[in-house]
Amino acid sequence: MITATELKGIIVPIVTPVTEEETVDYEGLRRVVRHVLDGGVHGVFPLGGTGNFCSFTAEERFEVTRTVVQEVKGRVPVMVGGMDSSTRLVVRNARMAAEAGADAVVVEPPFYYPCTEDDVLSHYKAVAEAAQLPVLIYNIPEANKVDIDIQMTKKLAAIPGIIGIKDSTSDFVYFQELLSAFSGSTFRLIQGQETLVGPSFLLGAHGAILSIGNVIPKLCVQLFEAGSAGKLKETSELQTELLSVFKICKQGGDDPSSPDYYNVTVASFFTGLHCALDILGLCKRVVTVPYPTPSPAHYERVRGILARAGVVSATT
16 A cells, blocks of 8 residues: 555556457566566556556456556555446455555546536545545546536545545646645645646646556656756656657647647557557557557558657667
């Protein structure tokens, strides 16, 4: 288990590699974990959205968690996604995460059905009481029909066992309000969007959960260190580098003339990451259905973006 003050820095939401039969590729998973640890990250987060948690059974989730815990060997905290569509299932997932050796659990409001504020508060209270692990709130309204505003966050932060919030709203005004509301508090504020991470560090964010950290963990750590130290020029330069790599997840790639240049869809997100990890020799570029396995053209487009960003050589 971890304390609130131990929750900081770059936390990577680990991709879950799969085979062509859509079973978990555990050796690929171990390679991805070793890759991000070698990059100096401060924590790992299996079975988040980037890890495609909703595509796996409870038994597979347990094995994924146990595999990551075994590979990490206590070097950094392991925070496991406990997300599900009801409080009972989230409690089950959290207890399984604890049994597998996790240090904390990341929890969204229940998805599919809309929830009232009272529903959300009772959900988190029940999970925090039963989970046997510290809880990080995951605020991602597009996935669960719940917008955890500042007042609700304050109420949730008062529940024993809840140690922070991952903000994936893409609303930088909201994130700044969080920073103001919890100034001087031990409640952790974690940015969840690559596009906002540099400015968030400069303003005092405690850390970030970044999908692109699967590909460029070392650069993400450098960005955290520069931003946390208030180095404006270096932060700006590293943020630009990070975004040049994040183009792998855009539907339009790195072609500014494409009408999809600014769009990141679920399909382009998964295929971009899995292509990049294949190019790095970590796992296959296979994505769970219904999202398409990347075409050779898509694969080469991602390779080109990585080469132009200096992540791989042009001849790799």
